[in-house]
Amino acid sequence: MKNILKFCVFSLALFNLHALQAQKKLITLHQGLVIKHSVIVKNKIYHLAGTDSLFLAPIVIEGDNVSVDFNGAVIDGSSDPENPDKFVGTAVIIKSGKNITIKNLIVKGFKVGVMARGISGLKIINSDFSYNFRQHLNSNREREDLADWQSYHHNEKDEWLRFGAGIYLRGCDSADIHGNIIIEGQCGLMMTNCNGGLIYNNNFSFNSGIGIGMYRSSNNRVLYNKLDWNVRGFSDGVYYRGQDSAGILVFEQCDNNTFAWNSVTHSGDGFFLWAGQTTMDSGEGGCNDNLLFSNDFSYAPTNGVELTFSRNKVINNIIHDCWHGVWGGFSYNTIIANNDFAGNMSSIAIEHGKDNIIDQNTFTSEKVGIELWSNPKRPKDFGYLKKRDTRSINYSIRNNTFTDVKNIFNINNTDNVAIDNNKISGSTLQQKFDTTVNDLEIDKTGGQAKPVIDSSYFPKPGVIVSGQNTRLAASEPQGKKYIMMTEWGPYSFKYPIAWWNKTDSSGKISLDVLGPAGKWKIIGIKGATALTNASGVLPGNVTIRKDTSALTNIDIKFEYKGDAVTSAFGKKYRAGQPYYFYYRQFDIPYKWETKWFVFDTTSDPVKNEAKFRQLMAGKPVKTTEGTELSIVFGKGFGKNIPREKIATMSSSAIDVPEGLYKIGISASEMVRVYIDDKLVMENWDPSRLIYDADYHRDAVLPLKGRHIMRIEQAQYGDYGMLNIIIKPVYKGN
Structure with missing residues (x-):
């Protein structure tokens, strides 16, 4: 009898499965496909091309109550x-309709993974939009490049799209986004005019820009x-700027x-909130009444939480x-209540704040x-x-615990401060x-105080979803030393890497070999000698010494x-399969001479090119020298010379082995690069300099032996930057 019952249950389940498959047609994707009904996609790899327009896509979905199961495709x-x-283009556009579900989709190699506009009731579930667009970063271990800065201050005209996204939503109310992965890109989930959504159990990590971004979006969880x-x-130990990157941007x-x-x-920033240009202009509105509860915002190079020009709650966070x-x-x-602060340079810093409460927090070793x-x-x-009262006034600081804090309070130009218990x-x-x-009122504050816990600060959100740990x-x-930036973004620990640790006074270079558990060995070395064992297990370390030849770069294959x-x-290697990685170091012994000039309307570099040429051929206001162009320019900028309407001419001999080289230049504002008096790169149209990244240009060209490099730079404003990097282009890794 039991066997008959089991057979009946199995038969019913099989019937239901066949019925479901009959309702949802099994389809194969192709370029230009428009899906208007619920379907299941055949599981395979589809090579579909994006276009230069992000508003066109190889796959379009539209209609009401449509469910598309991509089935791991x-x-x-x-x-x-x-x-x-x-990378260019958008893979999937959800164009029109409501209550549309997509799930089990994998997209890579596009500027935008999926875009939806004006879709209410949208669901994106259990999909992976990793390994899509990200900018090449020009900053390196030694110095920051200001062209890497981002700006998310405007998105009325989809300006955010220049940074790409795994998921880009606009006007999608009541969205359900859960179980998705976006790693090794620039931006994860970006939302504009999206209200009442539920975003949970996703992994948007190891991106070079934003995890989740919101713009004009309210009542989301x-x-x-x-x-x-x-x-x-x-x-680590050199600069900590963040460049407007954030886990959450609001x-x-x-x-x-x-x-x-x-x-x-x-x-x-862990959490980055700015009221917006509307508030800056009108004094009205802001990003208000948002709740930050029981999150971990630790190890931010800049701010764990940044909140400006607004009214919010920060409760029970680490x-x-x-x-x-x-x-x-x-x-x-x-x-700001019930938070655990520890090891920060400054735990709470508020300028021009008003009517704020700082209560029941713990501060340790600050x-x-x-x-x-x-x-x-x-x-x-x-x-x-x-239009607003921006005095620093009316603070309640009560029931906090300070342990081993060097300077507990640093307050000036502030009125009505109550410090109690x-x-x-x-x-x-x-x-x-x-x-x-x-x-200023200080009462019952010291070693004998007994802070009182007021549970009314804690919200009662209830059980909304079953959450992942x-x-x-x-x-x-864990810790900022593990923010290890590569030229494409943060290192994800998913693959082996040889990471420079230090170079001592004798010239010995210490490399940490990091990554998943396994064994490593050096199988090729050029331009250096290994001074310790050339093999080991991960994590490990190897010490090398650079060869003395001025024309030799270091190239080590592991x-x-x-x-x-x-x-x-995103390329996968099975366990035990060989994986090859490299440590490379290329140094050119520059000797820069930078001549500084001041121009006016008669010698304008754009409107009066001939007069500008005469100016640059004449006597400079001053001359500076050095081995690192960014330092030569940085130290000379604004010193005994105006910060605006200036021009520079920088020259250095270079001597390089024969090969193909990538030259990158970042400059404010206009720049020309010459090699042996031949123009090889130009960025001389100020009307095209809109965003930070516009101040950078690259070129690839063959070089051999000795050359003279000359860089002409000119700027109208007082934003100063001049960086150059030359590195070999490696082929056949």
């Missing part, structure tokens, strides 16, 4: 996966997401969103080892606990400052107040065998 848009800055290592503009009139139980570590734990410029009626200040002489040069241990009450602080495991890398590997560009 891969849409691959590029035959050159190792140059993701060249962002829960249980992994948003780690969305970062650029960082070199710009321009985004209200009443909930961000809870997310891991947002090792990102430029914020460790950032420059600023919370940067709250011009924040008002904001609550350089500065709380900084509050204003600048009374600041000019009221935009709408917000003209804060416990201090491991140090005396270190404080910096001056005569500009008025109506987002916290980094103890075995995973072989790895061990766990399965996924390369930086």
